[in-house]
Amino acid sequence: TGSTRPQRMLKAVQKNATKGDPESVISAIDYYCRHREWAMNVGDEKGLILDSVLTEVNPGTALELGTYCGYSTIRIARLLSPGSKLITVEFNPDFAAVARQIIAYAGLQDKVTLVEGPSGDLIPKMKERFGIKSFDFVFLDHWKDRYVPDTKLLEDCGLLRKGTVLLADNVICPGAPEYLKYVKNSAHYESRYYKSNLEYTTVEDGLEKSVFLG
């Protein structure tokens, strides 16, 4: 049987990036996905917005929902201060297997815990499993119709604190209309839209940054 898109992406990283150099892994993936084969990474353009929000928040504990091949996992982990941790959740075991190899190639495996399974089952177990009090930063990039239920789940499980920053990918394309309504109409969030483009295209997309007010 032939290779999959994530496996071809991994090959491109192993061929074109330098082991232990996250920047070169990010560049290799962006080059591959822009010039060879599109893939649903947050990408270089929205990635700059992710970087700037991360630098501002400087999270001690971060959560990513939707690992895919680990591109945004690396973008986040490379900016974490020493001792800070990122938990990333992936549903698809084949994606997770490639992500583990790409995260390790970048040398960031000590900052990242990759957990496989559906977010709805894993979120309620986060406190007991990882000894987490609350998250400082959450990147939502999984099933777009899970953004609202999982945000509510994070609230109900006491995993958000006053000031926790949620950053949601794809609020325009493919779109997360219920999520935009939820955070914009809620008195518990201060929300702001960062206009950008869908990864590697000129189609509009953007990130919604929402601060939990407690």
Ligand SMILES: O=C(NCCCCc1cc2cnccc2s1)c1cc(-c2ccc(F)cc2)cc(O)c1O
């Ligand atoms: O679907 C997208 N991402 C989610 C896939 C991961 C599914 C998971 C479910 C789940 C459940 N529990 C735990 C972990 C997880 S991971 C996605 C799609 C596009 C896109 C695709 C075609 C197109 F024409 C235009 C845009 C662009 C993007 O940036 C995306 O992120």
Ligand SMILES: [Mg+2]
């Ligand atoms: Mg996305």
